[in-house]
Amino acid sequence: MFSKRCEYGLRALTVIGEAGKEDRKVGIKEICNLAKTPESFTAKILQDLVRRNIIDSLKGPNGGFYFSKNLDDISIYDVVLAIDGEEIFTKCGLGLSECNAKKPCPFHNQFETVRSELFKVCSNNSLNELLEGFYKQVYNR
Amino acid sequence: MFSKRCEYGLRALTVIGEAGKEDRKVGIKEICNLAKTPESFTAKILQDLVRRNIIDSLKGPNGGFYFSKNLDDISIYDVVLAIDGEEIFTKCGLGLSECNAKKPCPFHNQFETVRSELFKVCSNNSLNELLEGFYKQVYNR
DNA sequence: CAAATATAGGACTAAAAAGTCTTTTATGCA
């Protein structure tokens, strides 16, 4: 459904978000240890999220990744959009380039329910909601 | 959402299905011309679908691909399962290996609605239903 | 049986996604 980049990115963000609650920046090593994601690869993804203004970062001692925005204001949709783009929320289920909302393929409207359900789940959940419970269940904290 | 293999496969099957209504087998060239899929690649996919008993084939003059089953008895789900496997219908939205129905991540149940909607659309639609209208709209027939 | 036709199979190449490694740049602190 989502790319690895996107999965890793979301998981990394939960770690950054949790640390943010203690007003703490997190380094890439700590992030990847907890989120169980490959380090160099995750670093690339986070670099990207910095460029796209989802998170911020600071170099040097006591540096690391952190949120300057409120976690309630960032939805999972925002993150997926930033990493994977909009395709998953809009593309024809059968991959027909001829198919769109104006000239739908016979399957289009049925798939619309899947797409809109996906959009609903992603846009109704903020990163804050994602990391609640996530920490307990996945990282056992 | 689905792989190219899967998209091409489904499109090819609509051509085979339509020809079947005139009791006609179709060769790979005709299939790919109509379905607008790459020929050699599509041939591989169809070979696979023959092995998996979705379609049948016959070599030699007047040979080609055809259905021996009733198109009403083959769902889109069957085809997706044969080509892409079950992952898309079962896998955790966030790609967590620790997450499953018994020990769900906080997101699992919300994603469940997406997965089950996808399953519903795929299993409630037979290939027969897929190619109805498909032909008119996509192939202008 | 020979020739023509069409799928099957196997060995490729190409492109995209995933992942690594090394060097550079920015920051804090002694």
Place this chain on the structure above:
DNA sequence: TGCATAAAAGACTTTTTAGTCCTATATTTG
């Protein structure tokens, strides 16, 4: 100012997915 630390950047490698091409095999028909 200089050293340690941590992210940024860039050039890689690896793996997976997509796609091609050539040869073998099966089938029909003259």
